[in-house]
Amino acid sequence: MNESNSNSTKERLLSSGAVLICEKGYSGVSVREICKDADTSMNMIHHYFGSKEGLLNAIIDSYGENVFVLPLKLLAKEPKSKDDFISRIELVFETTLEACIENRLSLMIAIREQNSPQALINYMTGFKAFIDISIKKGFARKELDSEMITGFMLDRILNQVQYAPWVNNEFSIDILNDPSYLKRWSQSNVDVFINGIAN
């Protein structure tokens, strides 16, 4: 087996695993079904991921890498001014939202299985540190309890992505595939958050 075949089998397993686990739940899907859908033999999950649980962890880790690594980088440096502080929050909101939409299947799995990747924990720690230094520099309100608000933007984004089918069903708005609606939603929500935390 050459490198290219090997990669594509692994990727097919990740992709079939994500679709089927999202649809049926982790305990509702078998290794056999995933391998059949990925058009490969049953020992390939063992080969690439060690076990069914290894495949689940790989799906959740890839979600973590794809969604939280860039926002964490955006928060890593101290803000230089209040404008820089605000820009950084706006950028984190936008990039996180885009990445969550692109990685919707694995996001749904992480939520359903209550199994979050290390990258999410790192993001929350990084967010807290960014708020703390922003308070110290006078860009954020000193009353903020940074530890209690690390999930503020994230809750809003995760739920927008998670409940999109319900909104579509209830209000006939396809919130994830309507760029003008999505822009309006992002701007309104990041505006409330920034006004809520800025000094």
Next chain:
Amino acid sequence: MNESNSNSTKERLLSSGAVLICEKGYSGVSVREICKDADTSMNMIHHYFGSKEGLLNAIIDSYGENVFVLPLKLLAKEPKSKDDFISRIELVFETTLEACIENRLSLMIAIREQNSPQALINYMTGFKAFIDISIKKGFARKELDSEMITGFMLDRILNQVQYAPWVNNEFSIDILNDPSYLKRWSQSNVDVFINGIAN
């Protein structure tokens, strides 16, 4: 069958249904299992709820009534002053959080099945109207796009309740059963929201 027996059978079905549907998912549990757990015969689901789907809807409706009716009442009257506006937001946050904790099982089912009660839609409509009148009276910022932020507090509260087991597992904090933590969390989050929307 007297009234009291009749109520208690119905309530046992609602309770067993909530526990089992939350644990196994709606499609993963049978009418037989629910009736066995509720210690009643299979035709009782038909008698009280028409069908398995009728039982699901009754569970979700009871969640809607228990969680959203009081907050909606708190938002129904126009705020008389900025203080009244702020107090009302604080009260809605606190009462919604408490009710979500008390109705955690049915809340989880509504989320998992992407099936929301009419009372939630009414709450969102009422919240939008409250923000609109508050903007008009000068208590809330005129830049707010009321339609886009109706879920702001709710996302935060629902996720606090939904992800409590994950937080407990990851950070060893039992967020729903630690009153001082819950108070600190509520105050910090309602503070960010009020600063985000008040004029």
